[in-house]
Structure formats: structure tokens, C-alpha cells
Amino acid sequence: LAGCRLFTPGELARHRGGPGEPGLYLALLGRVYDVSSGRRHYEPGAPYSGFAGRDASRAFVTGDYSEAGLVDDVSDLSLSEMLTLQNWLSFYEKNYECVGKVIGRFYGKDGLPTSALTQVEAMITKGLEADKEQLKEKKKFPPCNTEWSSARGSRFWCSQTSGGVSRDWTGVPRKLYKPGAKEPHCVCVRTTGPPSDPAPDNPTHRDRGDLDHPNLEEYTGCPPLAITC
Template structure:
């Protein structure tokens, strides 16, 4: 499967980036001067072979000249199947068969749509946009179809879900965890666990998320007001988020221990 590099950004940067991306989506879908319209049969001529007029690929109906990345897309290269067509679905599934190299993205999840959005960002940054494919995502007038509008809506909803997830991760960072066939399991908290740096350590708790089959270990603040209250609220009990209704203690682990061990 194609992979994207880079780590998870900090919450503030992620929120700002999401807002910028959401604003740019309409720019991507809207009219742009100087672009061409391709029918699929015409685009199929741009596979970078001898006598072909160029090396293009399409993603969500947008066509890019990938000649500068020829070694990746030319005939015989690993991603040659993407050339001369819109194979949007394969960017997510990694299915490079003829049946998988298609533009039909129906049934993909919000998170999978975000993968496509990331790849759009990649091609916008690294290759030259040259036109649009008439068909699933653009009409004969070059304007977005209802199906593309649905994709855009799912990307926007995915970005919002990402923001909520990052916010929750700041509140309840995942625990550090290890397992050994001789010593069993161990969960522990530190000032950086689950990729979240903070000025507190916390204690391990089971977080029961609505809809999830199993809880997962998170680190929970033990002092100050709950995250949804202000510090000047006189009613809080100085227990941090310990009283959150979706949290549970680990049996056999002291309530305020920063490490919970479960021998075999």
C-alpha cells in the first residue's frame, strides 16, 4: 500500500491545518484557469510509454503531470498502474489489480477519505495540475458532480472527527505498555506517552469509549479540576479527571500508582 510520511502534529497545529485544508477544498474543486478536460480514453494515452504524449495520473478526477516522478510511474515501475487513469480507490486499498485500480470510492470510511485528502495535498505540492477527467467526479462543463460533493463532505467530517480525537488524546493520553511472555503485562504513565507531551504524569485507567468492544489504557490527571471545568469552580474535588464516568480502575493496581503490572 502507498504510505505517507510524517508524524502526528500537535493539537493546535492540527486544528489550524484542518481549517486551512477545509478552506482549500473548494479551491481544489472549483474552476481554475487553463486546465484541460479529458475523457478517460484520452487520459489512457498518457502512460509514459514510447510515443505517448506524456505521463499523467488522476486522483478524484484531478489530473497531474507526474513526469518528474517518472521512475515511480513509467511502464514497468512499481506504481505504473496509476498512470493514465483515475485509480483513487487503490490509493487507500493498495489493490493494484485491474479490478482495484478504479475511481469508485463508495463505501470508504471518513479516515480513508482523509488518506485521499493527504494524497491530494501531496500531488498539489509536488506535481503540476493539468486538468480534470469527465466522468464520476466532474461533468462535461468541468464542474464538480454530486458524487464529488459527497466526497468533499466526508473529508470535512473526517477532519472534524480528527480534531475531536486529538482533543481527547490530549485529555486522556494513551498509556505506555509492554508485554513479556515471562513477566506478563505492564501499563505505566509518564510525561510523554502515546505521543503526547505534557506537564503532568497521571495514572493508568481503563477508558470505555461508547461503541468500542474493549476499553483501552489511558493516563488520567489526578489533581486540579476536571478538564471540562475551570480552576475557579468551587465545587470541584481536586481529583483531576479521575471521576470521569467512562473510566475504570485496574483490579489489583493501587488507585494512584503510575505503574500497573499484571504478572502471568
Template structure:
């Protein structure tokens, strides 16, 4: 459990918890539902919103939505008309609206890109009517999820967890403010709002070394109180905040407890 001194920490963790809950909700959408309509791709292709077409539908990760209320965006000739009548999940992330890009293959997307798809799912669930599923990559002929969809589920779960950890780290080690001028040199400094993290401490600049990273980056480090991660209720054996974290290093020529470090050009 992290030290709770910062005002932004509770809000940040609440946001992470909300994201995790949202991910669980999205995964729940993909579980079995009775009475859902199943489309084969050839049938869904008829729903492009043209004259004589039975409707205007699109699919995302196998889920089919009626987007008739957004006709001006998806009807023939509109900017997003390529999404109509098919599952073009990949293009929601890549922005490739060519025929080669308007496909449902998302197997090689990154965690952040898959989380972007989750955000799009939220958008369509909120704004359009869910009408069924399209068989193929994400749902079988029985309407149940395929291994490809299970892979997406796993990536969403892992990406959400990675985002939670990154948020916790940012709350623990907010990025420094930085500036560089050719004549005056550079400056790194901390403030109660640096890194976009509102807190009730300022901190001092330190290098944070992360496994796999080529270079350290500047973070602000709390200098008082128990170290982050210390279980509540235990005796405080140090009052140095996170200064003794093994992944940190001092800046040469900068006083150890200075909140601002200047460097000559």
C-alpha cells in the first residue's frame, strides 16, 4: 500500500479502480446472452445504409451496433462509411481506412491499442443500440467467444493492470519540471503540481532507473515520512520518505535536499 500523503493519490487509484471495473464490465458483455441475433459477415455487409439496405450497422470486436442515429457519419459517402456493414476493429486504432486496413485482425496490437478499443466499446455501448454478434474471428457459429476474443480479454486485463501500476508509480514518483536555455543552461525542479500530480509535498529531483530503459528520467521524490509500500501500523524506522529507493540516483552537483537543480550549458 502506498503512502497516502498526496491528495492526488486517492483520486488516481480511484480512477484505476474504475478502469478495472470498466474492463470487467466489457468482459461481461462478451459472456453468453440468450436471444442475441447472430449475423454472418455476408449478411452484415447488407447493412451499409444505402438505398434498399435493411439498416446501417457496424461491428466492433464482433459486437454489432445499429448506428442509424449517426447516419451522417457512416452512410455511403460519409467519412466513416468504410466501417459500415463489417467488423473493422483494427482501423479504430490504426486509422487506416483502406480496404486492407478495414479488417478485424487485432492480434498484433499493443496493450495500449487494445485499451483504445475498449474505450471505443464504451462509446458505442453508450451511444448506439447493440443488436447482436457477427460470426467469424471473435464469435463462433454458436455465438460464443472464440480464442481470438479470449486473447483480447486477456490483453485488456493485463493492460488495465499495467496502467494501474504505472499510475501508482507516477503518484509515488511524479515527473520533474524541466527547462533548457542555450545560454543559461538547464534546470530541473519540483513543485506541488509537477508532473500533473497534485500533492501535499514538493520533493527533490532524482534520476529514476527503470529496467529496460536506456536512460533514467527525472522524478520528484518525497523526503519525509515512511517509505512508500510500508504496511500501515508498523513502526517508522526511517523518516526519509522514498530517498532510499534502490532505483534512484542523485544528480551530480545538485544539493541532496534541494528542490531545484541548475546545470550550466
């Protein structure tokens, strides 16, 4: 963004795409984009006209398009909401030209990032890492297929694509208890080979895959190696 223009909020507000106005701009996390090519979305009277001429970062996530919601305060958003914001940022970077920064919450008068922006970026990084962890966990313990009928109650079963995770093993259903989660959920567990995360102090394993993982519990009345419970 070197050498790009700095806007005061007042200057940015004059870029709402109305008659005689110099352009159609919006800001996201303090970065100003020229959205003239998407005029039908943002011009006066269009569905997203509230975003024009200001930084309404918060509303991209909350969907609150009232005056009170069209603001740039994102300090209380969750990690997954921050990732939604990051997706929007990628969208604007790809589809529109960044023409400057707006002085305020995210950039100072010198055009340098403020601590508020640094905080948002740290949360986005943390969210991306949490996503990666979740994906790793899902590959290790893919969710079961489940079905419920009034006649038979619940049925859980594993296949090589259950939980949307393609793999070369099927696994058996187990209850996985996650720290902080109220209820366990059904996952498919590998039954052969070394555990996914072997104990460093115990190099020997019993070729039982992840069956001995401490957070797992068998389903009552279901044979330990049945693929359907």
C-alpha cells in the first residue's frame, strides 16, 4: 500500500456514488476500495449502499445494516467471525482496486497500522491456526454417518468417506469427549497401526490405531470392532 492516499472519514463520506460525487468507495479494516465497477450493488438506493463512503467492517460479519451496525468496531468478534472478515478482504483485494487507507481506527495520520489493526491481524492468524488444527483433528477422527428413526432410534456407522474425509481406512464408531464440549460426538476411529500421536515415553504400540485415545468411549451394547452401532 506504499504511497497510497490517506482519507479522513469526512473525505471518504463524499464517495458514495451520488450525482456530482468524485467516486464510489468503501473501506474494510481501514483499506479503501474503489467499487465503481460494482456500482449496482453499492450506489445510492442499491442493497449495499450503506457500505459506501465509510468503513463498515462490522456489518460484513453481522449483517446489521442499520446506522448503528454500519461501523468499524470489530473488537468483540469471535475467531470464526474474524475469518469471515478475512474472506471479505480477499474478495475485495481480488475484485477491486485498493486506492488508499482511511485515518481512524485502523490507520493513524501517518498511514501506519494502529494497535487495533495489529490485534485484528493477530486474531485472524489465530483463527487460521485453529482452523488448521480442526482440520487435522477431523482427519484423525472423521465424524460418523448418523441417522435417526422412531423405530430404531439412532444409528452410527463409518465409511471411507464419512464426515467428508476421504481416507484409506473405515474405522469404528466411538464417542469423542472434547474439553469444553457438553456432549460427546460420534467419530470414526482407526483400529490398526500406530496411534496418530504416540506417547513419547512409550515407543511401543499394540497396533490398535487410535483406539486407546483417552478421550474416547465405546458405545454401550455395540461390539468393539463393529463399523455400525
